[in-house]
Amino acid sequence: MKVKVYALPFLNGDAIDEMGFMEVPEGATLRYVYKKLQVPLLLRPILLCSVNYEKARMDQVLQDGDVISFFFPISGG
Amino acid sequence: MKGYTGKILFVNLTTGHIEERTIPDQVYEMLLSGVGLGAYVLYNEIPAGADPLGPDNVLGFTSGLLTGTGSLMTGRWMVVCKSPLTGGWGDANCGGYFAPAIKQCGYDGIFFTGIAEKPVYLLVNNKGPQLKDASHVWGKDATESEEILIAENTVKKKPAVAVIGTAGEKVSLIAGVCHDRGRIAARSGVGAVMGSKRLKAVVLAGSKPIKCHDPQAVKEISQAFAGKVRKQNLPGIVKGGFLPVMGKVMGSMKRVAPLDGMLFASLMKKWGTPMSNGMSATSGDTPIKNWAGSVKDYNRSYYSKINADHVIKREYRKYHCYSCVVGCGGVCNISDIGQGKFTHTHKPEYETCAVFGPLLMNRNLESIFYINELLNRAGMDSISAGHAVAFAMECYEKGLITREDTGGLELTWGNAGAIIKLVEMMIAREGFGDVLADGVKAAARKLGRGTDKYAIHAGGQEPGAHDSRFDPMMGVHYSVDPTPGRHTIGASQYYNMTRLWEKVSWAPAVKIYPKDEEYMATDREALKSVAGACYKQIVDGIGGCLFAQITGVQHWQAFEWLNAATGWNKTPDEYMLIGKRMQTLRQLFNIKHGIDPRTFKMHRRMAGDPPLKEGPLKGRQVPIDAMMKLHWKHFGWDENTGVPLPETVQELGLDQLLQKG
Numbered sequence: 096m097k098v099k100v101y102a103l104p105f106l107n108g109d110a111i112d113e114m115g116f117m118e119v120p121e122g123a124t125l126r127y128v129y130k131k132l133q134v135p136l137l138l139r140p141i142l143l144c145s146v147n148y149e150k151a152r153m154d155q156v157l158q159d160g161d162v163i164s165f166f167f168p169i170s171g172g
Numbered sequence: 173m174k175g176y177t178g179k180i181l182f183v184n185l186t187t188g189h190i191e192e193r194t195i196p197d198q199v200y201e202m203l204l205s206g207v208g209l210g211a212y213v214l215y216n217e218i219p220a221g222a223d224p225l226g227p228d229n230v231l232g233f234t235s236g237l238l239t240g241t242g243s244l245m246t247g248r249w250m251v252v253c254k255s256p257l258t259g260g261w262g263d264a265n266c267g268g269y270f271a272p273a274i275k276q277c278g279y280d281g282i283f284f285t286g287i288a289e290k291p292v293y294l295l296v297n298n299k300g301p302q303l304k305d306a307s308h309v310w311g312k313d314a315t316e317s318e319e320i321l322i323a324e325n326t327v328k329k330k331p332a333v334a335v336i337g338t339a340g341e342k343v344s345l346i347a348g349v350c351h352d353r354g355r356i357a358a359r360s361g362v363g364a365v366m367g368s369k370r371l372k373a374v375v376l377a378g379s380k381p382i383k384c385h386d387p388q389a390v391k392e393i394s395q396a397f398a399g400k401v402r403k404q405n406l407p408g409i410v411k412g413g414f415l416p417v418m419g420k421v422m423g424s425m426k427r428v429a430p431l432d433g434m435l436f437a438s439l440m441k442k443w444g445t446p447m448s449n450g451m452s453a454t455s456g457d458t459p460i461k462n463w464a465g466s467v468k469d470y471n472r473s474y475y476s477k478i479n480a481d482h483v484i485k486r487e488y489r490k491y492h493c494y495s496c497v498v499g500c501g502g503v504c505n506i507s508d509i510g511q512g513k514f515t516h517t518h519k520p521e522y523e524t525c526a527v528f529g530p531l532l533m534n535r536n537l538e539s540i541f542y543i544n545e546l547l548n549r550a551g552m553d554s555i556s557a558g559h560a561v562a563f564a565m566e567c568y569e570k571g572l573i574t575r576e577d578t579g580g581l582e583l584t585w586g587n588a589g590a591i592i593k594l595v596e597m598m599i600a601r602e603g604f605g606d607v608l609a610d611g612v613k614a615a616a617r618k619l620g621r622g623t624d625k626y627a628i629h630a631g632g633q634e635p636g637a638h639d640s641r642f643d644p645m646m647g648v649h650y651s652v653d654p655t656p657g658r659h660t661i662g663a664s665q666y667y668n669m670t671r672l673w674e675k676v677s678w679a680p681a682v683k684i685y686p687k688d689e690e691y692m693a694t695d696r697e698a699l700k701s702v703a704g705a706c707y708k709q710i711v712d713g714i715g716g717c718l719f720a721q722i723t724g725v726q727h728w729q730a731f732e733w734l735n736a737a738t739g740w741n742k743t744p745d746e747y748m749l750i751g752k753r754m755q756t757l758r759q760l761f762n763i764k765h766g767i768d769p770r771t772f773k774m775h776r777r778m779a780g781d782p783p784l785k786e787g788p789l790k791g792r793q794v795p796i797d798a799m800m801k802l803h804w805k806h807f808g809w810d811e812n813t814g815v816p817l818p819e820t821v822q823e824l825g826l827d828q829l830l831q832k833g
Contacts, residue, residue, distance in 0.1 A: 101432035104425050108684035114674060115430070143410075148403040148434065164432035 096159035107133040175384040175737035186286030204713030205237035210252030224256035225368040234281035235274040236715015240382030245720035247494030255360040260762035261654040262360030267493030268352040273332035277378030293373040306372035313549035314350035331377035337551030340367035345610035346556035354518035358553035389736035404438035412481030419454030423788030433669035433724040443480040444500035445522035456642040456788035462562040466787025477535040517545035526637035527558025533585035550599040559634035560608040579603040631656035631772030654758035656772040662704030675744040679703040693798035706751030769814025
């Protein structure tokens with residue numbers, strides 16, 4: 096199944112395709128995505144991550160089509 | 173029943189003649205409404221070489237095609253004219269509540285030509301349009317005038333008003349058109365054109381329904397968008413002090429990722445655009461000290477004083493524009509500033525904070541609040557005004573002007589008292605203020621003495637407060653857009669968040685990439701900038717908000733809304749062709765009026781010539797000439813001159829459309 100991942104610049108995006116999707120196995124949790132992205136352990140407590148725009152836990156089981164977003168503000172106008 | 177009315181109002185202020193005109197469906201299908209409709213009318217109506225401040229110029233107010241259809245964040249209205257600032261195409265847009273009011277009067281646009289003998293305003297209600305005497309409000313500021321005109325013209329419904337302040341009356345070339353006590357369509361000198369026509373205001377009190385093809389389908393898309401925005405709320409632990417830290421990280425980042433634009437809504441809901449005050453200062457996004465400094469100059473002891481939390485501390489009410497679910501605006505208490513001259517002001521936008529803060533090395537936030545209200549009431553563009561003051565300060569520093577020129581003002585960097593005084597003088601066109609009141613290009617011309625070296629502009633218009641050395645694509649748009657110097661057309665950051673590649677076949681897809689790629693003149697970067705410009709035209713044709721746009725096409729579904737509202741069932745690629753046509757028409761307007769697009773290239777300092785010696789942008793240079801050429805080439809314009817090629821004009825069907833016009 097596929098989930099959509101909005102990664103951060105300092106993460107490993109190799110597992111994400113051009114449309115922003117990542118292939119994950121059935122029953123995969125958010126932890127699996129963190130592992131694929133190689134999120135540094137030190138950063139984990141301060142990174143804000145949501146699944147379908149709701150707060151998410153690392154052991155949350157993902158569903159096909161879920162949207163995983165990392166928070167990292169950029170400037171506006 | 174396609175979201176538009178198919179009619180415009182045309183007012184000749186010289187003769188007083190008012191007529192209703194029908195616009196063929198084909199025009200909307202080819203150019204949408206908003207800026208596209210404006211371009212169609214102005215291209216056909218304004219004779220080549222017309223004086224922007226003369227009777228032949230046409231000033232138009234247009235609504236977006238999606239405005240009032242039930243779609244969200246599509247309530248921006250446009251002012252269009254030939255710009256006295258650049259000599260070419262001029263437009264500016266604004267939020268608030270004026271856009272639906274145009275349609276509720278039964279029109280997609282209201283256009284003015286000629287010059288009135290004495291000050292007038294146009295009133296349109298359900299009985300029809302009429303020109304009325306405006307002598308009693310001429311000379312009053314925009315806010316006071318608006319309140320008087322609303323009180324005079326409220327019957328059942330409170331009217332929506334677009335009005336000039338004293339800056340427009342005095343034909344300051346950096347004057348805008350105001351609305352709702354402090355919103356302003358500020359750019360291109362549109363207020364000067366309105367003032368030159370002695371048109372004080374447009375007062376709209378119609379209540380006609382706005383109909384579209386499939387309101388239920390529009391509503392369903394809106395509900396999905398609103399549902400996502402509703403969930404965007406920052407955790408309490410995220411404070412304003414966090415923003416400059418994030419800026420620092422961004423400024424040092426060697427790679428860029430396309431982020432989820434929807435998360436941007438959470439920042440906008442909490443702080444509005446001042447969220448960038450600290451973040452952009454540290455990242456390199458904010459130009460500092462007239463584009464010659466860096467965060468090493470405007471260091472923590474400065475930027476911490478203008479941080480977003482300090483701004484919203486004064487906010488006592490949130491402000492939403494029509495059909496907005498974010499609400500980035502606010503109203504702030506300023507009764508303790510300036511001896512209580514004003515009680516409140518609209519929350520100053522990032523642009524205002526940046527050009528009256530870091531650009532001038534000013535850390536006095538109270539002065540920025542005060543200047544914000546001064547400019548809003550005068551109806552003067554804060555971006556241009558701030559750059560004019562920065563220009564004067566650098567000239568003063570370099571000894572090109574002295575206290576003799578400035579009327580005794582000591583224009584040293586960060587001198588808040590002198591900044592306020594100078595702004596008041598600009599508004600009143602008094603003494604040295606009169607020199608600056610028409611923007612930096614005109615000021616340098618008046619002063620001579622080599623001051624043009626410090627006049628930061630593109631094609632006569634001062635740039636937005638986003639550094640092109642931080643986001644080179646921003647610099648491309650500063651230099652190639654028919655309204656140069658605009659920060660709202662395109663940038664890498666906008667492109668990455670808008671995610672056009674998810675729906676548009678030819679828009680290059682973006683994954684995580686090295687930041688250095690942005691500094692290379694490549695076909696891929698050019699295609700991205702072309703796609704951004706085409707989509708922005710669509711946004712300006714439907715009345716869309718930039719902050720909605722950058723949540724991404726997967727969330728703010730402009731293409732789908734358009735199909736639901738019109739029944740056209742076009743593909744995103746077909747809509748992008750409309751965007752390309754709109755942009756090409758705006759460029760053709762400039763060519764018709766004798767503009768050489770090459771002269772719109774931004775000031776060399778903005779391209780890193782010479783490069784900055786410190787800060788996050790240290791050594792950064794933008795190959796702007798090569799980037800402009802590639803952008804033009806991929807637009808189907810002559811890559812050496814920027815003139816649209818005959819085959820492009822033909823392919824876009826503009827030859828036919830304009831001949832018919």
